[in-house]
Amino acid sequence: MTTTDSSSEVEPSSVDLLPFADPTYQADPYPYYAVTRDQGPIYESPLGVHVVTRHADIFKLLRDQRMSSRQLDFGIASVFHDSVLGQDSPDHGRLRKISASWFTPAMVEKWSVTMQGYVDRALDDAADRGSLDITDDLAFPATFGTMADILGVGQHDAELCRQGTLDIGKALRPSAGDDDMRIAEEAFTWYVDYINDLIAFKRAHPGDGLLDAFIEAEAAGSMTTAEVSATVTLFYAVGHLDNSFLIENGVRLLLERPEVARTFVDEREQRYQILAEVLRHDTPEQFVTRYVTEDIDVDGAILPQGAVAVLLIGSGNRDERVFPNPDEFDIARDNVQKMHLAFSGGQHGCAGQVLARAQGDIAIARLLERFPDAHLGGEIEYEHTEFIRGIKHLPVNVR
Numbered sequence: 001m002t003t004t005d006s007s008s009e010v011e012p013s014s015v016d017l018l019p020f021a022d023p024t025y026q027a028d029p030y031p032y033y034a035v036t037r038d039q040g041p042i043y044e045s046p047l048g049v050h051v052v053t054r055h056a057d058i059f060k061l062l063r064d065q066r067m068s069s070r071q072l073d074f075g076i077a078s079v080f081h082d083s084v085l086g087q088d089s090p091d092h093g094r095l096r097k098i099s100a101s102w103f104t105p106a107m108v109e110k111w112s113v114t115m116q117g118y119v120d121r122a123l124d125d126a127a128d129r130g131s132l133d134i135t136d137d138l139a140f141p142a143t144f145g146t147m148a149d150i151l152g153v154g155q156h157d158a159e160l161c162r163q164g165t166l167d168i169g170k171a172l173r174p175s176a177g178d179d180d181m182r183i184a185e186e187a188f189t190w191y192v193d194y195i196n197d198l199i200a201f202k203r204a205h206p207g208d209g210l211l212d213a214f215i216e217a218e219a220a221g222s223m224t225t226a227e228v229s230a231t232v233t234l235f236y237a238v239g240h241l242d243n244s245f246l247i248e249n250g251v252r253l254l255l256e257r258p259e260v261a262r263t264f265v266d267e268r269e270q271r272y273q274i275l276a277e278v279l280r281h282d283t284p285e286q287f288v289t290r291y292v293t294e295d296i297d298v299d300g301a302i303l304p305q306g307a308v309a310v311l312l313i314g315s316g317n318r319d320e321r322v323f324p325n326p327d328e329f330d331i332a333r334d335n336v337q338k339m340h341l342a343f344s345g346g347q348h349g350c351a352g353q354v355l356a357r358a359q360g361d362i363a364i365a366r367l368l369e370r371f372p373d374a375h376l377g378g379e380i381e382y383e384h385t386e387f388i389r390g391i392k393h394l395p396v397n398v399r
């Protein structure tokens with residue numbers, strides 16, 4: 001079962017193969033990725049970063065200890081160095097262990113019940129209205145609500161948190177300009193103050209959520225106060241961003257392909273396969289970034305010590321060497337669950353992937369089961385930058 005999402009032709013250019021800031025590139029970067037993959041294993045962008053585009057190279061580099069997150073300049077987001085995301089071993093392992101037990105398959109079964117509650121409430125409202133916006137009415141409230149419940153906090157200022165996350169994301173990209181940086185800096189200041197107030201409240205009103213577990217870890221000496229703050233900020237952001245994109249991209253792809261939607265509903269055992277293909281085809285975060293601590297040979301080319309390496313997982317996921325006819329959405333690929341790179345890999349591989357998959361399953365299956373006649377109800381507004389691929393508005397009619 002295969003279908004292609006369009007791709008325009010791109011000619012190799014001596015100017016810039018990956019024009020990150022170009023709206024045409026941001027709307028459809030895949031033809032540019034294909035040209036860049038063909039030109040060699042590493043592409044030196046005029047913006048000063050070394051971009052790795054082929055699946056096999058990215059897969060290896062994600063597991064290479066010479067690639068550092070600690071030594072990367074996070075700019076305005078430097079507080080994230082106090083979270084797993086900005087650490088190398090051994091501090092990375094110490095921090096990762098503290099939350100790992102909260103996202104095991106057994107715990108995810110518990111969070112799935114929470115998620116179902118949010119999804120069903122959103123669908124009840126949709127049934128009354130006859131329509132919903134998948135982003136505003138379903139994906140965001142359900143994922144944000146679930147994460148707030150896991151942390152053991154209320155859902156205040158949800159919209160500000162969402163906007164703050166998107167604003168920060170705009171600064172974490174090669175083409176970020178002065179305006180992006182200013183907006184992101186304001187968002188970051190707001191976010192960190194907000195999280196610190198929340199932590200102060202939880203210190204005074206303890207409970208049994210993940211945030212309480214971080215406070216206990218701090219009391220036991222296994223986390224610093226700065227690490228608690230950075231980690232909670234990180235979970236606030238990642239707990240709703242990419243998993244919403246998975247739901248939005250998945251609903252779009254399936255509503256456009258009724259036969260795949262039927263398979264998703266009727267054949268439960270196919271659901272993770274289909275979700276993996278959604279993640280491969282529309283990878284929510286197009287790249288991860290590392291600092292190169294020594295010269296590394298990448299398939300005959302040198303990634304030089306001191307370089308900032310952009311590992312373009314969105315391109316690895318469209319690499320024809322691993323995924324034949326990569327622009328086709330094809331749920332029959334036998335390697336996609338094992339080989340897609342959307343959750344990154346190695347020690348920084350996504351800590352929330354079991355939860356994210358379960359959330360994608362619940363939201364999409366319950367929507368399609370309850371509303372077999374659901375169909376696109378208007379213009380889709382995308383949230384694309386060179387970093388993220390999601391949907392801002394996805395109107396759906398349910399009858």
Ligand code: HEM
Pocket residue numbers: 084085086096103234235238239240242243244246284285288289342343344345347348349350351352353355356357
């Ligand atoms: C479809 C949904 C998701 C996608 C595509 C995704 C993607 C990613 C990616 C690409 C990274 C790696 C960053 C790197 O290598 O530098 C990552 C890390 C991480 N993700 Fe996710 N994520 C998703 C959902 C979630 C959820 C729901 C949570 C939380 C419950 C979460 C928690 C984390 C954490 C804590 C890290 C940092 C791991 C580390 O540095 O050790 N993610 N995610």
